[in-house]
Amino acid sequence: xxxxxxxxxxxxxxxxxxxxxxxxxxxxxxxxxxxxxxxxxxxxxxxxxxxxxxxxxxxxxxxxxxxxxxxxxxxxxxxxxxxxxxxxxxxxxxxxxxxxxxxxxxxxxxxxxxxxxxxxxxxxxxxxxxxxxxxxxxxxxxxxxxxxxxxxxxxxxxxxxxxxxxxxxxxxxxxxxxxxxxxxxxxxxxxxxxxxxxxxxxxxxxxxxxxxxxxxxxxxxxxxxxxxxxx
Ligand code: DX5
Ligand code: ZN
Numbered sequence: 162x163x164x165x166x167x168x169x170x171x172x173x174x175x176x177x178x179x180x181x182x183x184x185x186x187x188x189x190x191x192x193x194x195x196x197x198x199x200x201x202x203x204x205x206x207x208x209x210x211x212x213x214x215x216x217x218x219x220x221x222x223x224x225x226x227x228x229x230x231x232x233x234x235x236x237x238x239x240x241x242x243x244x245x246x247x248x249x250x251x252x253x254x255x256x257x258x259x260x261x262x263x264x265x266x267x268x269x270x271x272x273x274x275x276x277x278x279x280x281x282x283x284x285x286x287x288x289x290x291x292x293x294x295x296x297x298x299x300x301x302x303x304x305x306x307x308x309x310x311x312x313x314x315x316x317x318x319x320x321x322x323x324x325x326x327x328x329x330x331x332x333x334x335x336x337x338x339x340x341x342x343x344x345x346x347x348x349x350x351x352x353x354x355x356x357x358x359x360x361x362x363x364x365x366x367x368x369x370x371x372x373x374x375x376x377x378x379x380x381x382x383x384x385x386x387x388x389x390x391x392x
Contacts, residue, residue: 169383170196170337170359171376172230175221176212177310177363186367187224193376197228199341199361201310202245204235207259208308215241215248222249230254230299230361232280232341234307239266246273254278254301254339257289267296278339282307287321291328297336299359300325304352305342310363314343319355326356346382353386 173195178186187198200218205211218231231250235241238255239262245253253270257263257279270277278299279290283306290300302325304318318340325338340352341361349360360383366375 167358167387169353169387171379171383172197172199172359172361173366173372173376174199174201174310174341174361174363175367176201177367179367180213183221184224186372187221189372190366190376191225191227193366193373194380195227195366195376197230197251197359198225199230199232199363200250201232202235203308206236207256208234210308215244218245218248218250228252230278230339230359232301232361233259234280236260239269242266242270242275243273246270246275250275252276252278252299254280254299256280256282256307257285258282263293264296267293271296278337280307280339280341281321283315283317287324290325294328294334294336295332297334299337299339300329301339301341302357303341304344304348307342311368312343314345314348316351318342319351322352322355322357344379346378349379349382350386350389353383354389355386356390 173190203210203212228251230252233255276298280301302318302321304314305312337359338357339359340357344362345365
């Protein structure tokens with residue numbers, strides 16, 4: 162491992178921030194070194210929770226220049242992709258389990274000019290993503306059941322990260338391996354050691370204490386894990 166130098170990026174999830182003061186959350190996260198922002202879109206059908214839609218993504222877009230990583234936990238990502246790209250999403254990740262034609266939806270998102278990711282729930286085997294890997298910019302491995310922030314990291318995600326790392330390296334693909342859910346300093350180190358390159362953090366960044374200090378701790382945990390991966 163370690164032949165390709167990798168950029169390790171941290172993306173705070175705004176789902177855990179104070180929606181009435183998002184501008185402040187964004188500014189603090191940027192001051193703490195956030196590389197991107199993760200936006201969790203939930204429709205109350207694909208997941209048992211409702212969060213926000215394109216209007217909020219475009220409000221966030223006006224407050225930051227960092228890339229926006231839009232995680233679509235919705236039943237019809239094909240139907241709503243354009244609205245989220247128009248709102249300023251840089252990457253749209255939709256779920257393999259959403260029940261749409263996945264290859265076609267990948268083409269739709271790319272045709273709109275956005276980067277494309279596919280996400281898998283904890284119970285979905287990584288192997289189902291393999292036929293798509295050469296077309297993706299982002300593999301999103303979920304380490305909690307989608308729907309809510311603040312859940313505990315499910316270690317079943319780790320072998321999937323390793324499998325993704327091996328498969329992408331074999332293809333020579335620079336795609337990001339995203340780990341989403343329950344990222345703390347401990348799980349960030351484990352995930353980085355297993356090959357993740359993009360770390361979504363909600364509660365560990367916005368759940369209490371200083372956002373800047375929380376982010377710095379996550380960063381050093383990620384660096385430790387990446388160092389372990391290189392040994
Ligand atoms: C869960 C979301 C996650 C979540 C992360 O459905 O996809 O992005 O907001 O929050 P934490 O880090 O608190 O698990
Ligand atoms: Zn998410």
